Amino acid sequence: xxxPRHHVVIGSGVAGNQAAExxxxxxxxxxxxxxxxxxxxxxxxYDLPRVFRGERDWRKFVxxxxxxxxxxxxxxxxxxxxxxxxxxxxxxxxxxxxxxRFDTLLVASGASAYMPAELAEYQPLMHGFGAFRDAIAAxxxxxxxxxxxxxxxxxxxxxxxxxxxDVGYRVTVIAEKHTFWPHExxxxxxxxxxxxLAKMGFEVIDGHARGEIAAVRAGAPGLAPRRxxxxxxxEIHGDIVMPFFGVxxxxxxxxxxxxxxxxxxxxxxxxxxxxxxxxxxGDVCQIWSDADKRYxxxxxxxxxxxxGELAARNITGADEPWVPIQDESLQLSADxxxxxxxxxxx
Amino acid sequence: xxVVVNLKDAPPGSVAGIEVAYSDDPRDSGWxxxxxxxxxxxxxxxxxxxxxxxxxxxRHGDAYEINREANVLPGVLGRICSRPCxxxxxxxxxxxxxxxxxxxxxxxxxxxxxxxxxxTEKLYSPTGKRVAIVGAGPAGVAAAxxxxxxxxxxxxxxxxxxxxxxxxxxxxxxxxxxxxxxxELHNALRLGxxxxxxxxxxxxxxxxxxxxxxxxxxxxxxxxxxxPLPLPLEGEWKxxxxxxxxxxxxxxxxxxxxxxxxxxxxxxxxxAVVGAGFTALDxxxxxxxxxxxEVIIHIRTAEEYIPVTKEEIFEAKREGxxxxxxxxxxxxxxxxxxxxxxxxxxxNRLGGWRDGGRRQAIPIPGSEFIEPCDTLLIAIGQKTVxxxxxxxxxxxxxxxxxIGENGMTSVKGLFAAxxxxxxxxxxxxxxxxxxxxxARVDTWLxxxxxxxxxxxxxxxxxxxxxxxxxxIGRQEMPTEPPNERIxxxxxxxxxxxxxxxxxxxxxxxxxxxxxxxxxxDRCIYCRACIEVAPRACIKLVEGVDMEADGSYGKLREAKxxxxxxxxxxxxxxCIRCGACFKVCPVKCISITRNEFVEVDQP
Numbered sequence: 017x018x019x020p021r022h023h024v025v026i027g028s029g030v031a032g033n034q035a036a037e038x039x040x041x042x043x044x045x046x047x048x049x050x051x052x053x054x055x056x057x058x059x060x061x062y063d064l065p066r067v068f069r070g071e072r073d074w075r076k077f078v079x080x081x082x083x084x085x086x087x088x089x090x091x092x093x094x095x096x097x098x099x100x101x102x103x104x105x106x107x108x109x110x111x112x113x114x115x116x117r118f119d120t121l122l123v124a125s126g127a128s129a130y131m132p133a134e135l136a137e138y139q140p141l142m143h144g145f146g147a148f149r150d151a152i153a154a155x156x157x158x159x160x161x162x163x164x165x166x167x168x169x170x171x172x173x174x175x176x177x178x179x180x181x182d183v184g185y186r187v188t189v190i191a192e193k194h195t196f197w198p199h200e201x202x203x204x205x206x207x208x209x210x211x212x213l214a215k216m217g218f219e220v221i222d223g224h225a226r227g228e229i230a231a232v233r234a235g236a237p238g239l240a241p242r243r244x245x246x247x248x249x250x251e252i253h254g255d256i257v258m259p260f261f262g263v264x265x266x267x268x269x270x271x272x273x274x275x276x277x278x279x280x281x282x283x284x285x286x287x288x289x290x291x292x293x294x295x296x297x298g299d300v301c302q303i304w305s306d307a308d309k310r311y312x313x314x315x316x317x318x319x320x321x322x323x324g325e326l327a328a329r330n331i332t333g334a335d336e337p338w339v340p341i342q343d344e345s346l347q348l349s350a351d352x353x354x355x356x357x358x359x360x361x362x
Numbered sequence: 363x364x365v366v367v368n369l370k371d372a373p374p375g376s377v378a379g380i381e382v383a384y385s386d387d388p389r390d391s392g393w394x395x396x397x398x399x400x401x402x403x404x405x406x407x408x409x410x411x412x413x414x415x416x417x418x419x420x421r422h423g424d425a426y427e428i429n430r431e432a433n434v435l436p437g438v439l440g441r442i443c444s445r446p447c448x449x450x451x452x453x454x455x456x457x458x459x460x461x462x463x464x465x466x467x468x469x470x471x472x473x474x475x476x477x478x479x480x481x482t483e484k485l486y487s488p489t490g491k492r493v494a495i496v497g498a499g500p501a502g503v504a505a506a507x508x509x510x511x512x513x514x515x516x517x518x519x520x521x522x523x524x525x526x527x528x529x530x531x532x533x534x535x536x537x538x539x540x541x542x543x544x545x546e547l548h549n550a551l552r553l554g555x556x557x558x559x560x561x562x563x564x565x566x567x568x569x570x571x572x573x574x575x576x577x578x579x580x581x582x583x584x585x586x587x588x589x590p591l592p593l594p595l596e597g598e599w600k601x602x603x604x605x606x607x608x609x610x611x612x613x614x615x616x617x618x619x620x621x622x623x624x625x626x627x628x629x630x631x632x633x634a635v636v637g638a639g640f641t642a643l644d645x646x647x648x649x650x651x652x653x654x655x656e657v658i659i660h661i662r663t664a665e666e667y668i669p670v671t672k673e674e675i676f677e678a679k680r681e682g683x684x685x686x687x688x689x690x691x692x693x694x695x696x697x698x699x700x701x702x703x704x705x706x707x708x709x710n711r712l713g714g715w716r717d718g719g720r721r722q723a724i725p726i727p728g729s730e731f732i733e734p735c736d737t738l739l740i741a742i743g744q745k746t747v748x749x750x751x752x753x754x755x756x757x758x759x760x761x762x763x764x765i766g767e768n769g770m771t772s773v774k775g776l777f778a779a780x781x782x783x784x785x786x787x788x789x790x791x792x793x794x795x796x797x798x799x800x801a802r803v804d805t806w807l808x809x810x811x812x813x814x815x816x817x818x819x820x821x822x823x824x825x826x827x828x829x830x831x832x833x834i835g836r837q838e839m840p841t842e843p844p845n846e847r848i849x850x851x852x853x854x855x856x857x858x859x860x861x862x863x864x865x866x867x868x869x870x871x872x873x874x875x876x877x878x879x880x881x882x883d884r885c886i887y888c889r890a891c892i893e894v895a896p897r898a899c900i901k902l903v904e905g906v907d908m909e910a911d912g913s914y915g916k917l918r919e920a921k922x923x924x925x926x927x928x929x930x931x932x933x934x935x936c937i938r939c940g941a942c943f944k945v946c947p948v949k950c951i952s953i954t955r956n957e958f959v960e961v962d963q964p
Contacts, residue, residue: 100456113457133679134844230845247845271666272456276712276721278664278687290712309729310709311688 021046023331024108024116026098026269027124028052029061030317031298033079034324035122035331040088042332049091049116051098056148057082062317065179067151068158074148098125103274103291120293120331123270123281124324127263127299130194135167135259138232141242142167143256145176157241157256158185165190165244165254167229170197171346171356173260174213178359181217188252189213190244192223197262198315199346199356209346212354226250232257265300278302282311285337287327295331297323303338316358318342383819384961390817392913394956397933398874400464401958403450405787405794408432409957410447411875414467415826418868423479425471430481431960433793434507434550435500435529437542440469441856442533444640444788445671452872457897458937460836462871463859470864472542481549486513491807494519494578496563496571499527500789501780501796502584503550508800509582510553512812517578518555519569521562523623525551527586529789531619534644535852536651564750571776572753580775580803583763584796587744587781590615593636596692604694605740610702611694614645614741621648628652630736634705635659636691637741638668643675645739646683651851658684660691660733662710662723669718673839677855680844686733688712690725695732704734744786760785769802777803813960819877822953825940826873829896832939834870837863872938875957882928884950891929891942891951899935900942902926 023039025032028050039048059077066077085092097111107115129146131139143154158164164180166173169189174196177187189195191210201209213220223229227247235241240253265280275289276282280302287295287303298320302311314323319342326338347355385391395402400410409428416425429436447464448454454461491514495502498520506518524530525547529538551557563569574581590613592603605611610630614637621627633649635642638661649657661668664687665675675685693706709729713722746762748755756772758764762785763771763778770777779799780792787795805811840857847853859867880891880900892900904927907915920926931942931951943951 102456109457133676134682136680137843231843276664277666278712282712304711309726 021119022117023048023120023122024118025050025122025124026052026108027126027298027300028054028058028092028094029124029126029298030320031126031324031327032122032124033058034321035124035297035328036090037088038325038328039332040090042329047091048089049093049118050085051093051096051110051116053095053097054147055095057085057092057094059148062175064145064148064151065176067148067155068176068179068185069183072152072155077148098269101270101273101275101294103294106293108269118293120295122324122327122331123267123289123294123296123300124298124327125266125269125300128266129259130262130264131259132261135229135232139259141232141234141257143258145172145258145260154256154258159255161185162255163188163240163253165242165252165257167223167232167244167257167259168192168194168197168261169213170194170260170262171199171358172263173258174218174354174356175359176258176260177218178216186219187217188219188221188254190221190223190229190252192228194261196346198313199344201346208348209354212348212352215352216354221252263299267300278311280311280313286330286335287323287338288330295327297327314338314340314342314344316342316344382821384959385817385819386814387817388911389913390819390956391815391958392909392911393877393933394817394875394958396913397877398957399450399452400447400462400874403446404432405446405791406432406797407794407958408447408468409875410464411871411873412957413471414462414464414868414871415873417467417470417864418871420865422471422474423476425467426475426479427482429468429471432797433790434504435543435546435793436468437472437546438529438538439790439793440465440467440472441542441854442529442538442640443468443790444669446788446790452874452937453870459832463836463839463867466837466839466859467864467867469856470859470868472546473858474861474864483511483553485511485553486812488515489513489808491515491579492517492577493803493807494574494581496574496581496583497527497585497780497782498522498525498557498559499584499586499780499792500529501586501782501792501799502527502582503547504793504796505582505584505779505800505803506555507550507553508797509803510551510555512800512804514804514807516555518551518557519561519563520557520559523560525557525559528588531622532615532641532644534618534622534648536647536847536850536855537644539852539854562750565752566750570752571750575753575773575775578775580777580807582799582803583771583776583778583782584780584799585746585750585782586792587746587786588615589745589747590740591743591745593691593740593742595694599693604738608694608696608700608702608738610736611738611740614641614739615744617739618644618648629654629739631655632735633657633737633739634733634735635739635741636661636705637739637743638662638670639741639743640670640674641744642739642741643670643678643683645741647678647681649737649739650681650683651848654737656684657682658686658733658735660689660705660707661685661687662690663687663712663721667712667719667721669720677841680841681847682844688723689733690723692725692730694738702736702738704732705738706730706732744781746782746785768806769799770806777806811963814963815958816961817956818959820955822876822955825938825943825953826876827869827938827940829939829941831869832896832937834866836870837867874938875955876938877933877954877956878931878936878938878942879952879954880929880931881950881952884948885929886948886950887926887929888947890945890947894941894945896939896941897935897937899932899937901930901932903928903930906930 058079100109144150163186166189230247231245233243242257245251281296283301413425413428443465445465448461451461493514495518510516629649633654635646646657688710689707695704708725710723713724756764780795902920904918904920909915
């Protein structure tokens with residue numbers, strides 16, 4: 017009797033869970049282990065703005081109950097950090113020095129908020145939005161009718177902003193080159209979209225015209241708790257400052273793994289990396305496109321979920337190429353409001 | 363063969379009055395080379411554990427002198443070294459955390475030594491020999507220092523107005539303040555070196571090489587690698603240098619050199635830099651300081667594989683520089699007025715591995731695209747120039763001067779060293795090669811080598827570290843705010859570790875020069891040491907393979923008790939925490955400090 021294959025999935029987001037489910041279906045005898053740094057099991061990140069509507073019970077965000085993992089024989093290892101992957105030996109090392117062997121590895125570790133290096137030192141004065149506890153901390157720091165400053169304003173931030181406006185907060189967007197990320201907008205159309213933000217209730221400040229953001233400071237006595245200072249010397253005040261400059265692949269643990277990396281893990285259309293036992297899916301990978309001969313990131317939960325499924329299918333014997341399934345274009349509706357396909361997750 | 367001498371002044375941490383062995387046995391030198399990875403990786407062979415230990419004990423002056431034995435410019439290298447030692451550091455091996463901040467500690471030694479610190483030199487008596495050195499870059503300065511210490515009469519020729527070579531003309535002041543450079547160059551050349559500035563050598567000058575060979579007993583060429591490599595383009599730009607055609611395009615090194623000669627330089631708003639080394643990064647950071655609104659470095663592979671430190675990349679990004687990977691320039695886009703409008707690139711994929719952890723870039727046919735820009739700085743490398751030579755000298759296939767094992771060119775009495783021989787390397791490599799060149803010149807002049815390396819083996823009373831030191835995090839170098847840097851243009855970016863943080867960082871060093879050994883005749887095999895060891899560093903072995911040099915190699919671990927031949931400390935795995943030494947009930951574990959030292963050849 018042969019030893020069952022051990023499939024390891026790093027990450028328990030949309031891609032990782034879809035992959036684990038597919039692996040279990042297509043390889044019933046195998047061991048499936050899912051490793052995540054998150055303390056919570058799979059929860060809907062796209063639903064996090066609900067925290068600002070007063071929804072604070074983490075159980076209501078979780079997608080699958082614990083029994084799901086037991087029933088499907090998926091070993092879910094929460095609050096566990098991978099620090100190193102050895103592609104040649106097919107092992108990974110966890111932060112507490114445990115070594116885990118794998119037959120196949122799917123890296124679906126996603127991405128974390130990108131912070132421009134020039135602003136990194138001010139991070140302690142900002143509120144993140146990547147995890148449930150970040151959202152709770154931001155909501156706790158925000159007084160009733162408070163003022164939120166969204167730096168950058170990518171689609172994740174603007175989605176949060178829509179909720180904040182809806183529940184009565186004041187929201188200022190500091191527009192700069194990451195605004196609307198990951199949508200690519202022609203320069204001549206950009207003013208239309210900025211204007212649309214204003215129509216939606218956002219207060220928009222042109223960061224570029226002010227020489228870009230120089231610093232984030234704590235507020236002085238009698239002023240709001242936070243100040244954003246621009247290179248032209250001007251500043252704006254708010255209760256909390258949240259960075260939304262897009263995301264950067266979370267792949268530190270893959271450095272030294274022997275797998276090719278540029279900004280993300282470089283994968284073939286089959287989602288296989290340069291190591292035949294290692295695949296990647298979701299925001300962590302750059303997928304080769306034969307059509308335009310470039311590596312591309314693809315975003316949005318539908319794309320990410322499809323990537324997770326495809327990677328699992330190819331791990332278990334299929335040989336199918338990636339085809340994006342979600343439109344990535346930003347649109348203006350007839351009433352002048354912005355519509356992003358990435359917001360359609362309900 | 364070991365030589366045993368009596369130690370009168372035992373250094374701290376060693377046993378006073380004990381006997382110290384000086385060994386030239388290849389097994390001992392093999393142990394040092396294999397077990398002290400940082401020193402082995404340092405092209406100058408700096409005794410890193412020794413100077414870090416000195417810093418941990420607050421002896422910054424001693425730390426500076428230990429550095430200076432291998433590298434005459436510790437304060438300079440403590441700021442701009444490429445840090446091959448840190449890549450090799452055992453603390454950075456998988457499972458051990460992050461490497462020790464060796465370079466930052468080197469700077470600490472220089473910055474925190476006593477204001478009245480006196481430099482010590484082991485001077486030799488005058489030889490009456492005259493040596494000319496051509497080029498006052500890092501290799502030339504290191505060679506001039508060593509040859510003057512050895513008693514030779516040295517003249518150092520430099521065509522620029524100041525000594526330092528790439529250090530002065532290639533590296534911006536925000537990375538290497540000029541006052542630090544001035545002081546260390548002065549100290550390196552103060553032993554009677556005659557420095558002749560603004561004096562070119564060779565064809566078209568008043569001092570041809572042939573004349574030097576007549577006037578001096580030996581001539582050492584350390585002219586460096588100062589000519590920029592041309593950018594290989596395709597199509598209409600093939601075999602053309604775009605810098606000759608368009609004023610918006612410059613080669614990076616001449617751009618920096620002109621700037622550091624105090625010539626006025628300017629860039630336009632959107633600057634593209636092509637290249638992946640320190641020069642490319644320096645060009646980009648200078649462009650930011652000159653007022654560019656967008657600066658992008660375009661590289662052929664990816665950030666992960668370029669030969670610059672992560673810290674430099676991070677600081678460049680903090681200053682607004684962006685890096686874009688997987689692209690090779692193939693053409694230039696100009697408008698009707700001949701002004702630059704963009705660079706045409708081809709998309710790459712990553713290929714196989716090259717030396718030094720670098721990757722090949724393989725262009726993908728049909729994937730061309732244009733990146734708009736209005737200034738282009740080309741910094742893809744340098745090469746040597748030999749057209750100044752007025753006598754025939756044999757060259758290798760890369761058009762570098764060929765030297766023999768004695769360091770001499772095909773011309774008797776004409777030596778060469780540093781980047782001028784090897785092609786472009788790093789400052790620490792140039793210093794190492796310069797010192798090597800000096801030793802070869804000295805050997806030729808005197809008829810025999812006067813110095814040799816041996817291993818000094820000194821018993822140590824007990825562990826010099828605590829296990830708790832292994833949990834100290836790497837102390838990061840503090841820096842000036844990006845706004846201040848850009849505003850000042852020359853403000854040094856890194857502000858230096860404090861006394862407290864440098865002390866903490868020094869404690870992190872494993873002190874790999876300590877050799878832990880178990881006396882198997884006294885061991886009672888209680889396994890207490892194995893129980894307390896934090897890693898699998900103490901092993902029960904059947905036997906030990908021998909390396910070619912006679913040093914111990916791979917351990918053959920025993921799987922059954924009845925096959926155990928010995929209990930052995932695997933020095934490769936050992937992190938010198940001292941836990942085994944402390945727990946041993948029969949005190950059968952000994953510690954010695956094994957390190958290379960230079961001694962006079964008898």
